[in-house]
Amino acid sequence: MDRKSFGLSMEKGDLLPTILILPTLLIVLCFTIIPMFYGIYVSLHEYRLGGSLSSENLVGISNYVNAFKDSTTKKAIVNTVIFAVGCVAGDLVFGTIISVLLYRLKEGVQHILRPFMIMPLLVAPIVTSLMWTSLLDVNGVIYWALGKIGITYAQFKGVSGTSTALFCCITAHWWTNIPFVVIVLSAGLLCISEDLYEAAYCDGVGLMKTFWYITLPLLKSVYMTIILISGVDTIKSMDVVFGLTKGGPNNSSMTLNLYSYLQAFESGNMSYAMTLSVLTLILALVCFGIPFVRYNNRKRNQS
Amino acid sequence: MKKLLVVLVVMVLISGFVFATGSKEASAKSDVVVSMWTGIPREHLAKVQDTFPGSSNIIVDEVGYGSLKQKQLLSFQSAKGTSGNLDVVFVNGPWMSEFVNAGYLMSLDELAAAAGVDLDAYDSALMSNLTFNGKTYGIPTFLQCIVCAYDSNYFKENNIKVPTNYDELLALAKQLKAKGTGIAMPASQANGSYTTWSQLLYSADGYIVQDGKLDLTSDTVVASLERYKALTDNSCDGALNWAHEGVIKALQSKVAPLGLSMSGNNSYLHDPSASLIADSVRYFPLYGYGDTAAANQTYWVWAIPANCSDPKAAFEFIAWVTSYDYEKKATLDSYSISGLTALAEDKEVVSKVPFAGVVMEAFSNGKPDPINPNFDSLKSKMNALLSGVAASSKPNFKALLSELQSEYGAKW
Amino acid sequence: MKQKVKWYFTIFERALLIIFLFAAVFPIWLIITNSLKSGVDTFKIPPSVFFKPVLNNYQQLFKTTNFENYFKNSIVVASFTTVIVVMCGTFAAYGIRLFKSKKVAKLSNILLVGRAVPYITILIPLYIMLNKIGLTGSLLAVIIAHSTSTLPFNTWLISGFMSDVPGELFESATIDGCTRMQTLFRIIFPTLKPAIASSAILVLQFSWNELIYAMGFTNMKTYTMTVAVARYTGGMVVNWGTIGAIACLSSIPIIAVGFFAQKYLISGMTAGAVKG
Numbered sequence: 001m002d003r004k005s006f007g008l009s010m011e012k013g014d015l016l017p018t019i020l021i022l023p024t025l026l027i028v029l030c031f032t033i034i035p036m037f038y039g040i041y042v043s044l045h046e047y048r049l050g051g052s053l054s055s056e057n058l059v060g061i062s063n064y065v066n067a068f069k070d071s072t073t074k075k076a077i078v079n080t081v082i083f084a085v086g087c088v089a090g091d092l093v094f095g096t097i098i099s100v101l102l103y104r105l106k107e108g109v110q111h112i113l114r115p116f117m118i119m120p121l122l123v124a125p126i127v128t129s130l131m132w133t134s135l136l137d138v139n140g141v142i143y144w145a146l147g148k149i150g151i152t153y154a155q156f157k158g159v160s161g162t163s164t165a166l167f168c169c170i171t172a173h174w175w176t177n178i179p180f181v182v183i184v185l186s187a188g189l190l191c192i193s194e195d196l197y198e199a200a201y202c203d204g205v206g207l208m209k210t211f212w213y214i215t216l217p218l219l220k221s222v223y224m225t226i227i228l229i230s231g232v233d234t235i236k237s238m239d240v241v242f243g244l245t246k247g248g249p250n251n252s253s254m255t256l257n258l259y260s261y262l263q264a265f266e267s268g269n270m271s272y273a274m275t276l277s278v279l280t281l282i283l284a285l286v287c288f289g290i291p292f293v294r295y296n297n298r299k300r301n302q303s
Numbered sequence: 304m305k306k307l308l309v310v311l312v313v314m315v316l317i318s319g320f321v322f323a324t325g326s327k328e329a330s331a332k333s334d335v336v337v338s339m340w341t342g343i344p345r346e347h348l349a350k351v352q353d354t355f356p357g358s359s360n361i362i363v364d365e366v367g368y369g370s371l372k373q374k375q376l377l378s379f380q381s382a383k384g385t386s387g388n389l390d391v392v393f394v395n396g397p398w399m400s401e402f403v404n405a406g407y408l409m410s411l412d413e414l415a416a417a418a419g420v421d422l423d424a425y426d427s428a429l430m431s432n433l434t435f436n437g438k439t440y441g442i443p444t445f446l447q448c449i450v451c452a453y454d455s456n457y458f459k460e461n462n463i464k465v466p467t468n469y470d471e472l473l474a475l476a477k478q479l480k481a482k483g484t485g486i487a488m489p490a491s492q493a494n495g496s497y498t499t500w501s502q503l504l505y506s507a508d509g510y511i512v513q514d515g516k517l518d519l520t521s522d523t524v525v526a527s528l529e530r531y532k533a534l535t536d537n538s539c540d541g542a543l544n545w546a547h548e549g550v551i552k553a554l555q556s557k558v559a560p561l562g563l564s565m566s567g568n569n570s571y572l573h574d575p576s577a578s579l580i581a582d583s584v585r586y587f588p589l590y591g592y593g594d595t596a597a598a599n600q601t602y603w604v605w606a607i608p609a610n611c612s613d614p615k616a617a618f619e620f621i622a623w624v625t626s627y628d629y630e631k632k633a634t635l636d637s638y639s640i641s642g643l644t645a646l647a648e649d650k651e652v653v654s655k656v657p658f659a660g661v662v663m664e665a666f667s668n669g670k671p672d673p674i675n676p677n678f679d680s681l682k683s684k685m686n687a688l689l690s691g692v693a694a695s696s697k698p699n700f701k702a703l704l705s706e707l708q709s710e711y712g713a714k715w
Numbered sequence: 716m717k718q719k720v721k722w723y724f725t726i727f728e729r730a731l732l733i734i735f736l737f738a739a740v741f742p743i744w745l746i747i748t749n750s751l752k753s754g755v756d757t758f759k760i761p762p763s764v765f766f767k768p769v770l771n772n773y774q775q776l777f778k779t780t781n782f783e784n785y786f787k788n789s790i791v792v793a794s795f796t797t798v799i800v801v802m803c804g805t806f807a808a809y810g811i812r813l814f815k816s817k818k819v820a821k822l823s824n825i826l827l828v829g830r831a832v833p834y835i836t837i838l839i840p841l842y843i844m845l846n847k848i849g850l851t852g853s854l855l856a857v858i859i860a861h862s863t864s865t866l867p868f869n870t871w872l873i874s875g876f877m878s879d880v881p882g883e884l885f886e887s888a889t890i891d892g893c894t895r896m897q898t899l900f901r902i903i904f905p906t907l908k909p910a911i912a913s914s915a916i917l918v919l920q921f922s923w924n925e926l927i928y929a930m931g932f933t934n935m936k937t938y939t940m941t942v943a944v945a946r947y948t949g950g951m952v953v954n955w956g957t958i959g960a961i962a963c964l965s966s967i968p969i970i971a972v973g974f975f976a977q978k979y980l981i982s983g984m985t986a987g988a989v990k991g
Contacts, residue, residue, distance in 0.1 A: 021807045021811065031862075039836040039839070042840070105732075116736055117735075122924075122970045126945055127965065128742075130746070130958060132742070134745075138539070138541030140760065159544040162691075229830070238834070239926060248686075249693065250694050267680045267683050268401070281831060281832055284833075296827075381851065
């Protein structure tokens with residue numbers, strides 16, 4: 001009664017499964033894979049939008065070599081990694097805290113409050129960056145509140161300080177992404193059977209210990225998936241940084257994806273932009289994509 | 304049942320295809336698609352569709368600055384006659400050489416002669432920028448540069464005298480900074496900082512290109528960087544993340560009584576529903592060195608793409624929108640400054656648009672940006688450098704400039 | 716985890732939760748109220764909580780821009796993308812399930828990699844391709860771009876749900892004499908309704924909020940809501956009230972949909988993570 005016996009109804013040369021997969025395969029092939037290879041092809045030339053793409057501009061990997069010599073690229077790579085790690089770490093920590101807090105409420109109250117926690121997720125990234133630009137304005141609400149507790153502009157330079165600009169972008173991204181983590185973790189928490197908690201309570205185990213030794217280990221697979229999906233998204237994300245700081249001041253919040261966008265549309269260096277985006281893709285795959293695929297395959301093998 | 308579903312789905316997809324692509328209704332008039340930029344004050348071209356006296360149907364396609372060049376470049380590359388192709392483009396001055404060298408634009412001389420338009424009526428310095436290989440490729444309009452805007456009420460209450468040279472301007476900025484505000488400047492890592500700095504450089508008669516070669520390490524350039532740093536040190540809190548609209552907001556909300564505003568935005572300072580200083584705003588030139596105020600000649604150009612299907616209709620539009628009457632009305636309504644030399648001397652204009660004189664004076668001393676395919680790339684690196692200079696406490700100007708020089712000097 | 720704790724700890728818990736909720740909702744409240752104030756009033760800090768709402772910004776918006784058109788365009792793009800992705804995704808997931816080999820199932824994990832591809836890599840080549848066919852500027856181009864971005868992940872999602880459907884269901888259907896396509900429509904679709912609804916909501920949210928592809932592939936007749944918001948932040952416009960109005964109008968529909976369908980949104984996002 002498992003998959004194999006169902007497969008008995010399939011004869012050799014059966015075309016149906018292939019036909020079913022075909023539309024998806026065609027769309028992805030035509031509109032993602034082929035453009036991606038064309039993009040890589042362009043990155044091997046010296047191409048400006050409006051120029052010609054011929055064998056004369058073939059420069060091989062010199063674009064990639066230049067990219068690594070470019071100090072902005074190096075800074076961008078570091079910033080992208082810091083951004084991704086900071087975002088994901090904060091997402092997990094705050095997300096866990098909020099989910100646990102919600103979980104400890106009564107069912108009915110949970111249902112009323114959860115939609116409000118989800119709202120930031122549904123707002124378009126560009127609107128988010130607008131919101132946060134006006135919030136983080138020196139004459140805006142956040143500085144007013146900071147002023148009340150004694151922190152002035154000189155101490156916290158916000159989006160105009162080289163050491164704090166990236167942090168502000170990370171904060172804005174937390175606002176957008178934590179709801180996602182809360183949703184996933186809430187469902188995960190609901191999957192943990194109450195009996196385990198009962199047993200712990202009967203054994204006199206305190207709240208913190210229960211959380212640390214029972215809840216967290218059981219949520220491990222959930223955390224893995226969140227890390228991997230969120231991680232890829234953060235490396236790709238650009239709207240928030242673009243709206244808040246546009247990479248400044250002094251490239252302190254320049255991420256790789258944003259740099260490639262600016263190179264493409266403000267400096268017109270198409271081939272260099274493609275180079276950078278290929279590097280972004282590689283970074284995302286290496287950090288998050290490949291581990292995720294391997295992890296998922298391992299899980300499928302186990303089940 | 305299954306067949307019915309498949310048929311249904313296919314029908315839906317086909318109807319979607321048709322719906323999405325084919326709104327090619329036959330229109331009585333032929334369309335002239337004009338690519339515009341949303342930054343132009345609204346009144347300037349809001350009613351152009353209705354008021355155009357010619358025979359074509361004008362469709363204005365407006366986008367924000369960040370996507371304007373992209374939209375235009377992508378339209379230039381599509382085949383002639385594709386629906387939605389731009390017929391008239393509003394091009395930022397510096398992009399002109401790139402577009403012309405790539406063959407994207409068509410020359411206007413024959414069209415002007417046929418329509419009886421005199422190209423000499425426009426500012427000759429700008430027209431020479433728009434002439435390539437003896438042919439003219441565009442008509443200039445919407446001149447702007449950075450000017451100093453201030454709240455005259457504040458100045459009166461605090462007994463402040465309007466500065467007449469750079470040293471007095473710097474002293475005023477220091478005075479304001481000591482009071483807790485400062486001078487509002489577009490010091491973020493964006494084009495605003497480059498424009499401001501280049502005006503300081505041009506006021507000292509400096510230029511980044513000498514004898515055709517890039518020279519970023521000359522004394523004039525280093526000195527201009529020092530003057531820029533002096534101003535940013537006395538800028539408002541948060542100015543390091545302000546682009547032009549940040550400066551406008553600071554002036555509108557009275558956070559800063561003095562600001563370096565791009566003159567094209569000045570109409571927003573006069574709008575009583577958005578600005579608290581609508582009645583009291585006044586202007587003086589940005590003295591970059593001594594008592595000279597030079598502009599980085601920023602202007603926009605009306606041009607016709609090479610793949611335009613109806614150049615005559617397109618030029619008819621351009622001729623109308625750059626005519627004396629139209630430009631005068633636009634200037635009086637929305638404070639924009641045209642490329643017609645005669646208009647700057649018109650009495651009505653001089654009295655209504657308070658900064659027109661300031662801008663024209665700065666333009667007469669000013670220079671345009673250098674024309675070179677590497678310039679855009681250099682400019683964005685320069686933006687980063689300027690933002691770095693503003694953000695660090697004791698920047699080494701010479702070292703930073705030498706680095707940039709070594710990167711771009713050879714390939715200039 | 717319903718252990719009893721000291722009363723002050725409970726207060727601390729509740730207070731923390733209130734702070735987080737406030738942080739989540741405050742920016743949205745701010746932009747909604749700013750859109751109802753006239754431009755000059757938005758400068759007041761702290762923002763006044765009680766004020767007389769003014770509809771100028773919205774009136775201005777409807778008078779000077781082609782708002783109904785943008786709204787219609789967004790709805791068209793989002794709904795067509797959802798239909799295409801859900802249909803293709805379900806068929807593909809079923810096809811993957813029908814394949815005998817486990818290798819195909821493993822390969823389906825590679826689909827996730829599709830999510831890692833950055834926008835720029837595909838934007839220009841895709842533009843050139845679509846330009847040759849003459850589709851640029853049409854809504855179909857945006858629909859194609861959105862579909863191709865979300866198809867891999869959603870196929871993976873639905874196939875995850877599909878693998879949870881017990882084999883007996885297929886067996887009994889075959890015994891009853893259904894062809895495999897009939898099984899799909901009569902048995903699988905109804906069973907997977909929650910999964911399909913979740914996937915649909917995720918695609919809807921992505922497509923409604925997406926900016927870069929929408930901006931690159933549309934012209935003035937076919938702008939979507941997010942492009943309309945982006946146009947107003949082009950670097951020179953400084954009417955904060957209008958920006959607030961546009962931002963509100965583009966966010967409120969999707970927030971409303973999210974509210975009503977939160978059950979599916981939640982189960983869609985948790986699939987794979989929890990069940991996986």
